[in-house]
Amino acid sequence: xxxxxxxxxxQKIIIETGKLAKQADGAVTVRLGDSMVLATVVAAKNxxxxxxxxxxxxxxxxRSAAAGRFPGGYIKREGRPKEKEILSSRLIDxxxxxxxxxxxxxxxxxxxxxxxxxxxxxxxxxxxxxASAALSVSGIPFSAPVGAVRVxxxxxxxxxxxxxxxxxxxxxxxxxxxxxxAILMIEGSSDEVSEEDLLGAxxxxxxxxxxxxxxxxxxxxxxxxxTMEYTPLAVNEDVAAKVKExxxxxxxxxxxxxxxxxxxxxxxxxxxxxxxxITEEFPDESGQLIDKAFYQLxxxxxxxxxxxxxxxxxxxxxxxxxxxTCETGLLPKTHGSALFTxxxxxxxxxxxxxxxxxxxxxxxxxxxxxxxxxxFYNFPPFSVGEVxxxxxxxxxxxxxxxxxxxxxxxxxxxxxxFPYTIGLISDILESNGSSSMASIxxxxxALMDAGVPIKAPVAGIAMGLILEEGKATILSDILGSEDAxxxxxxxxxxxxxxxxxFQLDIKIEGITPEIMKDALAQANEGRMHILGIMNKTLDSxxxxxxxxxxxxxxxxxxPDKIGALIGPGGKNIKKIIEETGADINIDDSGSVAIAALxxxxxxxxxxxxxxxxxEVEVGEYYDGLVKNVVDFGCFVEILxxxxxxxxxxxxxAERVEKVADVCSVxxxxxxxxxxxxxxxxxxxxxxxxxxxxxxQS
Numbered sequence: 001x002x003x004x005x006x007x008x009x010x011q012k013i014i015i016e017t018g019k020l021a022k023q024a025d026g027a028v029t030v031r032l033g034d035s036m037v038l039a040t041v042v043a044a045k046n047x048x049x050x051x052x053x054x055x056x057x058x059x060x061x062x063r064s065a066a067a068g069r070f071p072g073g074y075i076k077r078e079g080r081p082k083e084k085e086i087l088s089s090r091l092i093d094x095x096x097x098x099x100x101x102x103x104x105x106x107x108x109x110x111x112x113x114x115x116x117x118x119x120x121x122x123x124x125x126x127x128x129x130x131a132s133a134a135l136s137v138s139g140i141p142f143s144a145p146v147g148a149v150r151v152x153x154x155x156x157x158x159x160x161x162x163x164x165x166x167x168x169x170x171x172x173x174x175x176x177x178x179x180x181x182a183i184l185m186i187e188g189s190s191d192e193v194s195e196e197d198l199l200g201a202x203x204x205x206x207x208x209x210x211x212x213x214x215x216x217x218x219x220x221x222x223x224x225x226x227t228m229e230y231t232p233l234a235v236n237e238d239v240a241a242k243v244k245e246x247x248x249x250x251x252x253x254x255x256x257x258x259x260x261x262x263x264x265x266x267x268x269x270x271x272x273x274x275x276x277x278i279t280e281e282f283p284d285e286s287g288q289l290i291d292k293a294f295y296q297l298x299x300x301x302x303x304x305x306x307x308x309x310x311x312x313x314x315x316x317x318x319x320x321x322x323x324x325t326c327e328t329g330l331l332p333k334t335h336g337s338a339l340f341t342x343x344x345x346x347x348x349x350x351x352x353x354x355x356x357x358x359x360x361x362x363x364x365x366x367x368x369x370x371x372x373x374x375x376f377y378n379f380p381p382f383s384v385g386e387v388x389x390x391x392x393x394x395x396x397x398x399x400x401x402x403x404x405x406x407x408x409x410x411x412x413x414x415x416x417x418f419p420y421t422i423g424l425i426s427d428i429l430e431s432n433g434s435s436s437m438a439s440i441x442x443x444x445x446a447l448m449d450a451g452v453p454i455k456a457p458v459a460g461i462a463m464g465l466i467l468e469e470g471k472a473t474i475l476s477d478i479l480g481s482e483d484a485x486x487x488x489x490x491x492x493x494x495x496x497x498x499x500x501x502f503q504l505d506i507k508i509e510g511i512t513p514e515i516m517k518d519a520l521a522q523a524n525e526g527r528m529h530i531l532g533i534m535n536k537t538l539d540s541x542x543x544x545x546x547x548x549x550x551x552x553x554x555x556x557x558x559p560d561k562i563g564a565l566i567g568p569g570g571k572n573i574k575k576i577i578e579e580t581g582a583d584i585n586i587d588d589s590g591s592v593a594i595a596a597l598x599x600x601x602x603x604x605x606x607x608x609x610x611x612x613x614x615e616v617e618v619g620e621y622y623d624g625l626v627k628n629v630v631d632f633g634c635f636v637e638i639l640x641x642x643x644x645x646x647x648x649x650x651x652x653a654e655r656v657e658k659v660a661d662v663c664s665v666x667x668x669x670x671x672x673x674x675x676x677x678x679x680x681x682x683x684x685x686x687x688x689x690x691x692x693x694x695x696q697s
Contacts, residue, residue, distance in 0.1 A: 002222045006215035008208040009160040015133050026138025030130040034118035039130030043140045044107040052288050055107040058093040060127050066117040067365045088124040090399050092131050094505050095177035095185040099143045103232035117365045120163040125150050133216045139225040147212025148177040151205040158204040176205035180213045182510020189406040192498035195520040240293045246274040255302050258314045260344050260432045299485045306466050321477045321529050326537040328449040335546040336450025340442035344432035349442035350425045351450035353549045355595035356585040358421040375424040377401030383431040400436040407440050407493035407501025411455040419552050433479040434462035440493045448538050451545040459530040460493035463523050472515050476526045492523040550595040551602045559590040561613040580605040612640045618673050626667045629659050644682030651686050
């Protein structure tokens, strides 16, 4: 068994291997505090026939037992992964993938299980470290150890691997992964912070990452497992030369065709014609390698065009943003809607408003939780002109939706100021680059169209990078092909004041701080341009909510009155809901949320709630209901459940011989509260109420 201890910013991370899961190619545990994960990796020894890509699978799983809990619900065996597990799997995959050899196609599986979870340390960071360490000691070809941290800032001080409570206090939350040399992946959000502050956070994060990567390197050296041998898929040089001879001239023209569909169709035609001729000349050569040679030629020509000629496929300069159009209020029955179109990418975003019952309930390692803002991202196959089966949302859709959701949270009003559950649905109708950023732009407009008082509009932009021979060319507003053939996908969202959402994926072994700084500055320039266009359509929330949106009001009652409001078996609250048509939610603190489809319904509910919870006050007048008649007076209900006695002497200014001569059960009687004794008994007077009315008239 081998282990290393790594100390970062006063925290001790322990990595061990050789004790658990010894039949895997690599297996390690990583521990911080009482949180602990196990990562295992296995690579297939034989190459699957006909495969031309790297089949890497990463699965991260949390088990409630790790936190000493049973899962909720009827079924106690945990099944399909939760959204948190899917997002964490993506986080682990993204920094690892660029570090495998480009010609390594053996199926590889990385499985991470949370073995123990405390209430301070989120295991997702440990999972990235564990996966990297397991690969490093496995003998699977993997170029460099990866470290990862969660970085934030509290009271102006950068913090590493914050607790759950500290994350809530921080104005920055970034998950950063990288090697000793460079950053590979960033995911996170911030509260409208400046680009300079983000760069400071990244610099702080990389210093911690370097220490973790060094620790994993020590573990790898101690294990000293030989590197797995594999046969790379090598392209025949004669075939590559023939592909170039047959296709280069036509490809040079095709890659500059502006329209995505026209460009793709023309490239397919060139490829088909070239393969037919090459197959005749090289009948024994596999179609897979011919296809690979064509891909490499196409990639080189696209990159050369950008680097050397500053020419992009759609004719733009490297800093230019595609044409943008915005429209709001398209859908009559949604509470807000917006159509955001940028080039050949189009997002239709709808807003729905609900009450507290509409919150998204979900289960975490530490227990049940809920959120009142959700963004659901849908990517149907027709958006890219394809025919595919419609399945449940995949990892990509969940990840893109989470990025857009996170980027908008910073500008939402507080629950106290806007007591609504807010839902956004982004349907991608066309896609050619950065539909997640289009979802942010459309989402911002749809929120304002619904009357949600956001702090400021938010726009997002995707940046790209072509890095050749040390020369970096940064691209603004990248196309799908520039993403596929480039070296970076860097997404930045924010307001005119600062950044709210951030995501970086690198396809090479990291980028320098100088490139990061330039990319952030160029992204800011593009974001301001997009915000300027959006603001011409709508620059702030509409004054009124949609007519069909629920009307929500908040009341605060004495917590001691909750029982009286609910009533035995819920009798009172059910009656109010039935009579007014309003939906009512009460929490233990005495906060009451009333949601109704009309102002009239809401006001009726408010009046009824106040009747059940209002305190009886001496000197106040009430129109009560006679509930009982006795020889010495009558009992009048002045508030629900609150009765007082009107003594026979207080029924009239005249002498009353029999109470029944003055009132009967069911009569309405105007009374004044004269006294509440030390036993809580209420003494009322009808006579004094009448005298007051006579004096006022």
